[in-house]
Amino acid sequence: MNEYLTISDALDGLRENEITATELVEKAIETGKSLDDELGIYIARYDEHAREAAAAADAVYAAGDEPGLLQGIPLGIKDIITTVEGETTAQSLVLDRSWGPAIGDAVVVQRMRDAGGVITGKTTTMEYAIGVPDWTKPFPIPRNPWNTEHWTGGSSSGTGNGVAAGAFLGGLGTDTGGSIRIPAAYCGISGIKATFGRVPKSGCVPLGYSLDHIGPMARSARDCAIMLQVLAGYDPSDACAVDAPVPDYLSGLTGDLTGLRVGVDTLAQHVGDDGDPATVAALQAAVSVLSELGATVTELALPYYAELNVATRVTSRSEAFAYHVPDFRSRWGDYFQSTRTGVGSAVAFTGADFVQAQRVRRVGQKAVAALFADVDVIVTPTASIGALSLEELGDLGGGWFRSMHTSYWNAVGNPALSVPMGFTAAALPLGMQIVTRPFDEATGLKVGEAYQRATRWHLAVPPLAGRYDVAVRDQGDLTDTAA
Amino acid sequence: MTGDDQKLDVVLEICGISPLPQDKEIMLKNFVTAREQAALLWGVAEARYEEPGLIFSAKL
């Protein structure tokens, strides 16, 4: 485990010559290597490439050149995004192994590399970014560093547990229904799905082309802001990319929430008895922190809650089905069971159902826009339960799915950040979801960062990573010692 | 009309897909859920005259 928990601290250390990129990356490599078997972080490690990139970063610092925004920072890439170092598997037996190398670096990877980022390897995912682990397939099972009997959440699993465990300081996830925010919440780190179209997604294996997002995962909201600064911006290679100006996210992190209007929905009414009571308590505590920071808080109810989650499901299944159907016909059994039965369930939807889902999304966009007339930020739990044990998971049709509160925002496209907000009684992390208006990632990041100035949940280190003897998880201690 | 399992068999045949025996139960459960979900979407009265922005269908 690195002494430096966050990208921003590490960048300070690098600039102040307290540490070299080589040392930082060596620590990351060592941590990854020592924990990989237990946690299932990586599909492929690129140790030598990473060492070379670290040395190059050190040269930049040594020369006194202006470092890139991620100069020398070790980063993991979810293995559905292409890089030049090797093939992309999507953690699947099915994906054509020549697909990734033919593309080379995805636009986002190229941008991270140009910013001096050090790619340490390709991280585990749920197969094709959907579903749950399949024990019969020859791939690592990602495990939660807070309790290895539990799941990391999916599908950006390896990026999530890798950041939490210190195998790298940040990384890329993708999010079609919550695949950045759920593992971020469950591994106790931060992660943001920006506005749909904000980050180009070319070079990423698609799940649902009108719902897919690539985004940063890291310990802190500040780190996510640094990464998003690098990732965001138009590129013509993605038909869905939006040509909108990218603001300076970092200068907006003022810590001051004075006058900010926050609407809260605990979503408890949608989960009934399934929800963990710790979720509502943690959210209420988090909201009072926002209030102390100057925000005015009101309660609200998300409109079309069930309908929009279903619209995401109908859309993602149908779009994924169009991509996978040729392989479903010829290689059904090579897919993970939850992938083939989950995506395969699209056979139940008609073309008109698919169109109707798009119409409902538009209705939802309008209704959400109306909410944002009265508030600047909406907060909810990221999920109403902590990570399930791997045994409990079953398939995607499990009732636990309704305790995930992320896919609503894929239906409408708004940016949504998850930040750690506490723990369950079983010592599993919980996340708060912070949502803002389209293309206003800056406000969400500001709220997350201000919250993290007042709390230390995002700095809690899982026992497995071995930095602290005991995980810090008492709310009182944390807020008392807040910086 | 036939039962759900028979309807599922029909759409699977239309789509050219043959699930493994161990998938049948999950597929049937997913099929029934999916039809309920589709019905939920058709219940959104406000969508009657709605059209999505092009971003959700295709960008030209």
Place this chain on the structure above:
Amino acid sequence: MSEKYLTIADAAVAMRDGTTTSVAITQEILDRTATLNPALGAYVEVTADAALEQAAAADAALADGIDHGPLQGIPLAIKDIIAMREAPTTANSRVLDPEWGKGTDAPVVARLRAAGAVFVGKATTSEFALGLPDPDKGFPIPHNPWNVAHTPAGSSSGTGVAVSAGLALGGLGTDTGGSVRGPASVNGHTGLKVTFGRVPKSGVVPLGFSLDSIGPMARSAYDCALLLEVMAGYDASDPNAADVPVPKYSELLSGDIAGLEIGLPIPYFFEHEKLDPEMKEAVLGAVKQLVDLGARSEEFELPYANEAKDANHIIMVAEAYAYHRNDLVNRWTDYGYATRPTLARGAFYTAGDVAQAQRFRMMWSRLVARAFEKYDVMITPSAPAPAEKASEMTVSRRLLTPNYTGHWNLTGLPAVAVPVGFSTAGLPLSMQVIGKPFAEATVLKVADALQRITDWHLAVPPVEALVAAA
């Protein structure tokens, strides 16, 4: 058409030099409509009184020195799926709620009204812009003025017939798979399908919302330009309206096409076994005339054109089905015999099929965009053949025959249908000019350049027998 004034441009000049008035032209057109509409079925409803009031107002304004431009006092036909204050919108259907759009103007109609246009009435459409006429449903059956046994095509049938037969000087159609260009093609005038988003389509009964567009129909490309420069421009009421500046199209029709690069996509558009040789010959003849004016042309291979036609159809019926689902379930027989099975096709495609059609759409659009890196325009026939006999048209036939128009709805590109001659049977032949996004000025310029040296677009159909019979 007035006997004297075939085009909007000519009528506008005559009104300003005192040769005629809007009232005179409007009255002449109303009289002619009273005579011919029973045989041609161009209008669902003629709003004669309102039209004469509008004409009088236009004349009075002009006399007072208030000139809103060339459309002032010009009689137009409005397809009856577009809301217009004076008359209900029926969509030629028993199903549409009679309250729909009642007493309101669609933004595009409001813009024409503000420019001083005169509205002759609501023009016949295929039911919900789809299907074939059903004589049992009580709506007019439109006929081709060049030969009433033949179809005027759809779905903007009435506007096409009205422009051709002189029952309006221009008008509005809508186009989801060819519904402006088809009628323009078989009725022998000019019709422009605009870039998706160019003209706000709120106030229009949707067919396929990601494919629909409202376009101008008139005798000449120049007239279409005059209409479009009023119709085009952003309006927030249409979620897909594009906020792109609107040029003064009519001023860009310079006649100069020197150096223009024309691509002729093969094989589907020129080598299809069902392409009528007369159609092909007329189109290639027109291309040669354009080349003589300084353009260059060459064939190029455009793959997956047949698939593109199907993708357009799949997306259209899936979107239409989503709109009509509740009524199809509850009021099946209120729909026309050809409308309901066509709409019901939307139920036969799976969600994966529609998603795949959208994925194909993105892929094919990129392919076409690459071709447009080399060419300024593409040219194809507007249709594989001249107007079919109405008695030979069936519901399933359109699935089995090629179509040259839906491709450009799929890609969202502007495309204009231009008359290029007549078949030996005396039916109009038509060429389609396709351009880059928002390059309406370019496709209209090409059409206009041709119309400066040809007069196919000014040919008047032989309706004397119908007049005599009336």
